[in-house]
Amino acid sequence: MKLNVVEILKNLPKTNCKECGEPTCMAFAARLAKKDIELKACPPLFTSEYAAQREALENLLMGAVA
Numbered sequence: 001m002k003l004n005v006v007e008i009l010k011n012l013p014k015t016n017c018k019e020c021g022e023p024t025c026m027a028f029a030a031r032l033a034k035k036d037i038e039l040k041a042c043p044p045l046f047t048s049e050y051a052a053q054r055e056a057l058e059n060l061l062m063g064a065v066a
């Protein structure tokens with residue numbers, strides 16, 4: 001299954017904070033869809049504030065592997 005960039009973006013913080021090294025969350029989503037970057041590169045996702053989004057993304061990524 002191919003990863004959908006829009007589905008990924010929906011669950012990202014969308015703050016464009018650049019902590020992942022990408023200019024925007026959209027750019028991060030595009031790289032994540034290509035498995036070109038790991039989820040852990042986005043530190044805000046690993047705060048309690050975004051726990052639900054992180055879980056949704058982990059499920060999305062796992063689904064893509066299976």
Ligand code: SF4
Pocket residue numbers: 012013014015016017018019020021022023024025026028029041042043044045
């Ligand atoms: S670290 Fe996360 S929230 Fe910040 S720009 Fe990257 S993907 Fe977006």
